[in-house]
Ligand SMILES: CC(C)[C@H](C(=O)O)[C@@H](O)C(=O)O
C-alpha cells in the first residue's frame with residue numbers, strides 16, 4: 001500500500017514523539033511491504049515563529065492532500081501571552097475545522113501492569129475499558145457570536161449545533177459501540193440546555209437504527225462523578241464538544257498512564273488526524289525522555305481507521321503491550337522493579353517486538 | 355436571636371433530611387437561647403403535584419421574607435417526562451434566580467475515619483480540603499436565546515456574563531480564600547472562550563485588592579484531571595456556572611462520602627439558601643434510612659453565613675464529627691466494624707452530642 005502521511009510535530013515533546021511514531025510506521029511498512037512516505041509541516045507555536053500564524057495555509061493544504069495526519073502536541077509558555085488569534089491552540093482548532101474532523105475518539109484502557117499508578121483504588125479501576133466519542137467541530141468552542149458587548153462590560157459565547165452535526169456524531173458513536181460491548185452512554189445536560197434536549201431526542205431517534213446497542217442518558221455532572229466511582233460501568237460515551245473536552249481529560253488520568261493514551265479525529269470522508277491525548281510537556285521537551293507510546297498507539301489507530309490495516313495496527317499494539325509487560329517504562333511512570341529507559345530506547349524496543 | 359427559617363423539603367429523601375436538620379436547629383436554639391421559627395413550602399415535583407408549577411409564587415414570597423432557607427432536594431422519576439417548564443429542576447433554577455443566589459459554596463473535606471470509602475487511593479485523597487465557589491445565576495444555564503432554529507434543524511444556547519456578575523463572584527472567592535489557606539485557583543477555558551478571557555482579566559484585576567491571596571489559572575480540562583490526581587493541591591476554586599456544576603460534582607465523590615457534603619448559595623444582601631450536595635435519592639425515599647448529615651451540616655453553614663452564629667455552627671460540626679468518629683453511619687456508607695443506624699438515630703445522636 002502506498003500512502004502519504006503528513007506529520008505535524010508541533011511544539012515541546014511533539015517533535016520527539018512524532019519522530020518515534022514515524023520510526024515505528026517505517027518498521028511496519030518494511031515488515032508488511034507497504035510504502036509510506038512522510039512530509040512534515042508546522043503547526044502551533046513553531047508555526048507562529050516560522051510563519052506568523054499557528055496554522056499556515058500550506059499546512060492545511062498538505063493535510064488535505066495527505067492520506068492521514070499524525071500530530072504531536074502544540075503550545076508552551078513561549079506563546080502563552082500572544083493575542084488569541086496567534087495562540088498555538090488556534091492551530092489545533094483551525095485544523096479540526098479545516099479538515100471537518102467532527103469525531104474525536106479517545107479510548108481509555110489501562111495496562112494491567114501499570115494500573116498501580118492509577119490514582120484510583122485497584123478495585124475501582126480494574127476492568128475499565130471505555131471509549132469517549134467527543135463531537136469536535138461544533139458547540140461552544142466554535143459558535144458565534146463570541147465577543148465583548150456593552151463597551152466591554154459584558155461578554156457572550158454561543159453554543160450551536162445543527163441536527164446534522166449531532167446526527168453524524170451519534171451515528172459514529174453507535175457504530176463504535178457495535179464494534180465493542182454494544183453499550184452507549186449519551187452525556188448531556190438535558191434538564192437545562194435546549195441543545196442537550198435536541199441531542200437527547202436525536203439519540204432516541206437513532207437508537208431504532210442500532211437495535212443491538214443499549215443506550216442510556218446521563219447528565220454531565222453525574223457522568224463526571226460516575227467516571228470516578230464506577231469507570232468500568234462505561235463502554236462508549238458520546239457527548240458534545242465541551243463536555244467531551246472535560247470528561248475525556250478527566251477519564252484520561254484514571255488509569256494513571258496518560259502517556260499511553262492515543263486519540264483519533266475523523267472526518268466523514270476526508271483525511272483523519274491522530275494525536276496523543278497528552279500535551280506538549282514543555283518542561284521535559286528536548287531531553288529525549290518523553291514517553292512516545294501515546295503517539296505510537298495513535299499511529300496504530302491511523303493504520304486501522306485511515307488505511308484499514310488492522311493487522312498492522314495490532315502488531316504495534318501487541319508490541320507496545322509486550323514491552324510494557326516486560327517492565328520497561330519512561331520517566332513519566334514509576335514502576336516498581338521496572339526498567340527506566342528513554343524515548344529512543346523505548347522506540348527501538350517496540351520496533352524490535354514488531 | 356429570633357429568626358424565621360423557611361424549609362423547602364422538596365422531593366424524595368428531601369423531606370426526611372430537612373426534618374432532621376430542623377431537629378438539630380431546634381436543639382441548637384434551645385441550648386444557645388435563640389428562637390428559630392420554621393415554615394415549610396413546596397418546591398420541585400411536589401410543588402408540581404400540589405400547585406401545577408415547580409416554583410409557586412408563595413414559595414418565592416416566603417423565601418424572600420425569611421432570614422434563611424434550607425432546601426432538601428428536588429426531582430424523581432415521577433416528573434422526569436414532564437415538559438421542561440414543569441421539571442422539578444426548574445424550581446431550583448428559579449429560586450436561585452429569584453433570590454439572586456449568585457455564589458454557590460461547596461466545601462469538600464473528608465472525615466478521616468471515612469476516607470477508606472474514597473475511590474481514590476489514601477495517599478492521594480489524604481489532606482484534601484477544598485472549597486468550590488461556583489457562579490450560580492449566569493452563564494449557559496440562564497442565557498438567551500436558548501431555542502430551536504431553522505424549523506427545529508438547529509439549536510442554540512447562550513453563555514453570557516456581565517463584568518459585574520463576574521466581579522462579585524470573584525470577590526466572594528477571594529474573600530473565602532482569605533478565611534482559608536489563601537490560595538485561589540480560577541478555572542476557565544481562556545484559550546478558547548471569550549467569556550473565559552474576560553473572567554481571567556477580572557481575576558487578574560481583582561488580585562491587586564487581595565495581596566495576601568496567591569492566584570493561579572487552570573484550564574477546565576486540566577482542572578478536571580488535577581482534581582483526581584492531586585486534589586490536595588487546591589484550596590479555593592472559583593469558576594463559572596457550568597464548569598462549576600461539573601467540577602463540584604466531580605469533587606463531591608472524591609472523599610467517598612457524598613452524603614456528608616453541605617452547600618451554601620448566597621446573595622449579595624438577601625437571604626441565603628442551604629442544601630445538601632446530594633440529590634433526592636428516590637430509590638431510598640420514605641424508608642427512614644437516608645443520611646441526614648449533609649443537610650445538618652448545611653444547617654451549620656446557615657447559622658454561620660446567614661446568622662453569624664459561628665459558635666453554634668461549630669457545635670453542630672463538632673457533634674457530627676464526634677458521632678462519625680465513634681463509627682456510627684447510615685446505610686450509604688460501609689464502615690468496617692461500624693455501627694449502622696437509621697436517619698432518626700443519627701439525628702438523635704448528633705443532637706445529644708450538641
Ligand atoms: C487546546 C484546546 C483548544 C483543545 C480543546 O479543548 O479542544 C484541547 O484541550 C483538546 O482537548 O484537544
Ligand SMILES: CC(C)[C@H](C(=O)O)[C@@H](O)C(=O)O
Pocket residue numbers: 191192221443446447599
Ligand atoms: C438540577 C440542576 C439544574 C442543578 C444545576 O446543574 O445547577 C444541579 O445539578 C446542581 O448542581 O445544583
